[in-house]
Amino acid sequence: MSGALRTGLIWGAIGVFLSLVGMVEAFAARQIIVGVISLGHLLLLLIALGSGSRAARQGKVWGSAALLRGLVAGVTTGLVASAFIAVGSAANLRAMFVSATPELFAFLSFGRGVAGIPLVVAATATAGAIGAAAALLPAVIARPLAVGVTSALAVGLFQELLQIILQEGVIRTAIRRLIFTEDGLPPRGALIVFAVAAGTSALLRGRRGGVRAWTAHRPPRQRRAISLVAVALAIVVALLLPVAGGLFVSQVLVLVGLYILMGLGLNLEVGFAGLLDLGFVAFFAIGAYTVGLLTSTGEHAIAHLSFWATVPIALVVSLIAGILFGMPILRIRGDYLAIATLGFGEIIRLLFLSDALRPWFGGSQGVLGIPKPTLGGFEFAGPQQLYYLTLIASAFIAFVAFRLRDSRLGRAWMALREDEDVAEAMGINLVNVKLLAYGIGGAFAGMGGAIFAVMLGSIFPHSFSLLISINVLALIIVGGIGSLPGVIVGSLFLVGLPELLREFTDFRFLVYGAVLILMMQLRPEGLWPAAAQQRELHEERVDIPLVPPVEAAPGEAPAGVEGGGS
Amino acid sequence: MQRSWLRRVPIIDIFLWAVRIVVIAVILYGSFGTLRQGKYSGEVWIDFVVFGLSQGSVYALIALGYTMVYGILRMINFAHGEIFMSGAYTAYFAAAALTAGGFLNRHPVISMLVVLGVAMLTSTLIAVLVERIAYRPLRRTPRLVPLIAAIGASFFLQYTFRGLFGSGFQAYPTVNVLRGEWVLAGIGILRTQAVVIVAAVLMMLALYLFVQRTKTGTAMRAVSEDMEVAAMMGIDVDRIIVITFGVGAAAAGAAGVLYALVFPQVHFFMGFLPGIKAFTAAVLGGIGNIPGAMVGGLFLGLFESVGPTLFLEGLTIPGVYPAGIPAPYQLKDVIAFTMLVMVLIFRPSGILGERLATKKA
Numbered sequence: 001m002s003g004a005l006r007t008g009l010i011w012g013a014i015g016v017f018l019s020l021v022g023m024v025e026a027f028a029a030r031q032i033i034v035g036v037i038s039l040g041h042l043l044l045l046l047i048a049l050g051s052g053s054r055a056a057r058q059g060k061v062w063g064s065a066a067l068l069r070g071l072v073a074g075v076t077t078g079l080v081a082s083a084f085i086a087v088g089s090a091a092n093l094r095a096m097f098v099s100a101t102p103e104l105f106a107f108l109s110f111g112r113g114v115a116g117i118p119l120v121v122a123a124t125a126t127a128g129a130i131g132a133a134a135a136l137l138p139a140v141i142a143r144p145l146a147v148g149v150t151s152a153l154a155v156g157l158f159q160e161l162l163q164i165i166l167q168e169g170v171i172r173t174a175i176r177r178l179i180f181t182e183d184g185l186p187p188r189g190a191l192i193v194f195a196v197a198a199g200t201s202a203l204l205r206g207r208r209g210g211v212r213a214w215t216a217h218r219p220p221r222q223r224r225a226i227s228l229v230a231v232a233l234a235i236v237v238a239l240l241l242p243v244a245g246g247l248f249v250s251q252v253l254v255l256v257g258l259y260i261l262m263g264l265g266l267n268l269e270v271g272f273a274g275l276l277d278l279g280f281v282a283f284f285a286i287g288a289y290t291v292g293l294l295t296s297t298g299e300h301a302i303a304h305l306s307f308w309a310t311v312p313i314a315l316v317v318s319l320i321a322g323i324l325f326g327m328p329i330l331r332i333r334g335d336y337l338a339i340a341t342l343g344f345g346e347i348i349r350l351l352f353l354s355d356a357l358r359p360w361f362g363g364s365q366g367v368l369g370i371p372k373p374t375l376g377g378f379e380f381a382g383p384q385q386l387y388y389l390t391l392i393a394s395a396f397i398a399f400v401a402f403r404l405r406d407s408r409l410g411r412a413w414m415a416l417r418e419d420e421d422v423a424e425a426m427g428i429n430l431v432n433v434k435l436l437a438y439g440i441g442g443a444f445a446g447m448g449g450a451i452f453a454v455m456l457g458s459i460f461p462h463s464f465s466l467l468i469s470i471n472v473l474a475l476i477i478v479g480g481i482g483s484l485p486g487v488i489v490g491s492l493f494l495v496g497l498p499e500l501l502r503e504f505t506d507f508r509f510l511v512y513g514a515v516l517i518l519m520m521q522l523r524p525e526g527l528w529p530a531a532a533q534q535r536e537l538h539e540e541r542v543d544i545p546l547v548p549p550v551e552a553a554p555g556e557a558p559a560g561v562e563g564g565g566s
Numbered sequence: 567m568q569r570s571w572l573r574r575v576p577i578i579d580i581f582l583w584a585v586r587i588v589v590i591a592v593i594l595y596g597s598f599g600t601l602r603q604g605k606y607s608g609e610v611w612i613d614f615v616v617f618g619l620s621q622g623s624v625y626a627l628i629a630l631g632y633t634m635v636y637g638i639l640r641m642i643n644f645a646h647g648e649i650f651m652s653g654a655y656t657a658y659f660a661a662a663a664l665t666a667g668g669f670l671n672r673h674p675v676i677s678m679l680v681v682l683g684v685a686m687l688t689s690t691l692i693a694v695l696v697e698r699i700a701y702r703p704l705r706r707t708p709r710l711v712p713l714i715a716a717i718g719a720s721f722f723l724q725y726t727f728r729g730l731f732g733s734g735f736q737a738y739p740t741v742n743v744l745r746g747e748w749v750l751a752g753i754g755i756l757r758t759q760a761v762v763i764v765a766a767v768l769m770m771l772a773l774y775l776f777v778q779r780t781k782t783g784t785a786m787r788a789v790s791e792d793m794e795v796a797a798m799m800g801i802d803v804d805r806i807i808v809i810t811f812g813v814g815a816a817a818a819g820a821a822g823v824l825y826a827l828v829f830p831q832v833h834f835f836m837g838f839l840p841g842i843k844a845f846t847a848a849v850l851g852g853i854g855n856i857p858g859a860m861v862g863g864l865f866l867g868l869f870e871s872v873g874p875t876l877f878l879e880g881l882t883i884p885g886v887y888p889a890g891i892p893a894p895y896q897l898k899d900v901i902a903f904t905m906l907v908m909v910l911i912f913r914p915s916g917i918l919g920e921r922l923a924t925k926k927a
Binding site: 017020021022023096097098099274276278327328329330331332334335336338339340342343344346347350351353354355356431466470473474477506507509510512513514515516517520521524 | 576577578581582585641642659699700703704707709710711712713714715717718719720721722723724725726728729730731732838842845849878896897899900903904906907910911914
């Protein structure tokens with residue numbers, strides 16, 4: 001039982017923390033289901049549910065004992081919240097904590113102040129018990145329920161976006177009328193979504209992997225045809241996205257595309273070659289400045305070339321920059337390398353920013369007046385047009401990265417990642433291989449920078465802060481180090497989602513930080529792992545253990561993403 | 567014949583030598599130019615030096631945490647700069663509360679001790695929490711895994727403070743006693759800077775004695791020598807690691823208060839640059855080496871304070887910079903980062919260091 005108490009305390013503390021950093025109040029404004037629940041209350045509800053569910057799972061007990069544990073954890077969480085409400089109502093915390101506003105406490109206590117405390121405890125207790133019950137349900141029931149609830153909430157969360165997409169067309173309008181009202185997602189709509197999603201999930205149960213199994217048993221020619229159709233479908237969807245989604249979605253997608261380009265480049269350095277680079281944004285900046293200076297109509301222009309002529313130049317310049325950048329740091333290994341590259345990245349940004357180089361790069365005022373690219377009278381004026389440019393660029397770069405992975409060079413990189421000394425002994429020319437990793441990785445980011453320059457029409461050194469490097473690093477880690485689809489998954493999750501949900505923007509790096517810590521502990525191989533990482537980081541899943549299980553469990557995992565040097 | 571010569575002197579070595587020569591030439595040429603101009607009097611240079619020493623002693627205090635943790639875990643505690651920030655930030659609230667009642671200026675010594683205590687306490691608490699939650703579960707994973715978790719912890723802490731206390735600058739209250747200068751042997755020294763240097767040196771001495779003379783300190787050295795053997799000798803390794811994080815964080819928290827005396831404002835991002843610079847100091851002095859961190863910190867502080875003026879002010883390039891580099895102070899951080907990169911490239915073992923980085927890492 002003390003375990004349940006502890007769980008309740010921890011989750012309660014998480015709730016207080018999220019309230020104090022301002023997340024709860026910021027999320028309170030967004031209605032998920034009109035008149036029923038807002039995102040802020042959903043967050044609190046999830047905390048109470050999580051508390052109960054965690055407590056129930058921890059106890060290794062079943063039935064009513066587990067329910068009781070959930071209840072205890074829920075009550076404890078509620079008591080922590082109540083203590084917070086009591087303190088916040090009695091004393092003015094706002095002098096210190098900017099988010100501890102009266103509105104926050106009103107929100108937490110359902111608008112009743114201290115009098116709302118019994119209600120809060122009752123609510124968290126119920127939620128805790130429900131969480132515990134959910135943890136006990138057999139998968140047959142739990143899965144469709146979870147799918148249904150998640151779908152309903154997702155529809156509520158992205159309702160603005162969905163409403164835009166469902167604006168036109170007979171069928172689309174009909175769906176919109178069915179689910180949404182003027183105000184948003186009503187309970188009726190949420191129920192419909194829930195029923196449809198849960199029903200589909202229940203029907204498909206037991207046939208999971210059915211499609212895959214079916215294709216696997218087709219003759220090779222049919223299989224190829226099927227995969228071709230799948231690819232064609234994906235392309236059609238990708239082409240239609242900006243048309244269906246409108247301006248805002250296209251803008252977000254362009255950004256996602258830029259991060260995919262950078263992610264592919266950094267993935268090549270970190271994921272393939274194991275060279276952790278925290279100054280990666282420098283190449284992005286170099287690509288952007290190259291295009292900016294060569295096409296600009298402003299005062300710092302060197303030439304007035306067209307965008308298409310400058311893209312290859314930007315690629316070459318950032319390739320050379322990558323090689324030059326790599327040369328001095330060839331002998332540095334592991335975590336020292338990370339810090340050295342961080343230093344390089346900052347040096348580049350500070351130089352672009354400095355007055356000393358102002359005559360060439362414009363200092364803090366940046367480079368202005370970069371024209372949009374045109375192609376035979378068609379101008380890539382807005383995000384909807386630039387989306388296609390980004391799509392083509394990322395598809396091309398992804399193809400290059402994909403081919404590189406399985407090439408001789410790619411294998412040399414992986415050997416380098418696993419063990420530098422052994423790779424050298426195998427006859428791999430470390431100098432060339434490392435420099436190519438920096439160069440090609442840099443060129444990928446330079447491509448992103450080129451599009452970034454024309455997207456904004458002006459570039460400032462402030463756009464190239466360390467945070468971008470961290471952002472890219474976070475996304476390839478979340479997606480899966482060394483995995484190419486992982487880069488896309490990571491960009492969609494870490495760049496696309498926060499852009500779509502405005503409330504998240506303020507808490508972006510808070511969440512990234514937490515995600516990096518949690519990912520390293522729970523799923524270091526990422527959401528869409530590369531095969532090698534999967535094997536290495538979960539070696540207990542290998543059928544024949546090579547070492548006794550006692551040592552194998554948390555113990556000596558082999559150098560998976562290590563930057564060499566043992 | 568030529569081929570074999572080329573093979574014996576690889577192109578990278580030539581490149582690295584060229585980098586060294588260029589950097590040294592730029593430093594010499596710039597310094598010579600500046601000194602020849604004679605724009606600054608001896609007093610100004612002394613001011614630069616004192617400022618550099620005070621800044622450097624703060625770096626040294628932060629560097630201790632990096633160096634001790636690296637000595638034991640072979641891990642760069644990337645979040646250490648944020649530990650420093652958290653100390654300075656919470657101490658701000660203590661200082662503000664004391665100022666509000668007028669207590670701060672009536673009893674400056676007691677107040678400063680209270681403020682220092684608050685800072686050291688919060689920093690220690692946060693560092694121990696971070697170690698427990700983020701680092702301990704990763705102790706036996708490949709080396710980049712804890713580093714990435716540390717980067718995550720760093721951003722998490724930064725944006726936690728931003729969320730909790732807002733994104734603006736908070737002005738640190740000034741202590742009246744510390745206004746003005748003390749004249750020492752005919753040289754005027756700003757009181758704050760003198761206090762910072764003295765306090766930092768005292769704390770470093772205390773820490774050095776702690777590590778060298780106490781039983782816990784001996785255990786810390788034993789763990790950093792060989793964790794497994796230390797465990798076999800009956801040392802509770804987990805406890806020693808927590809103590810190491812705690813002691814390093816306490817030093818960083820104290821450094822936070824001292825830093826705020828010199829630059830009287832706090833901000834959620836304030837830990838980043840001093841953190842990186844303190845890491846540079848730690849590497850410079852030989853990571854894992856406590857006296858090295860102190861020397862490295864002081865050296866870096868001096869270099870950074872004197873450097874921009876000395877090297878860049880007189881760096882005339884005919885046709886481009888006829889009157890030296892404009893606004894050289896803007897390039898202060900460039901000098902620090904260049905120093906960081908150069909140290910990592912040319913002397914990763916540091917000034918006083920054994921070749922720890924290659925030996926055990």
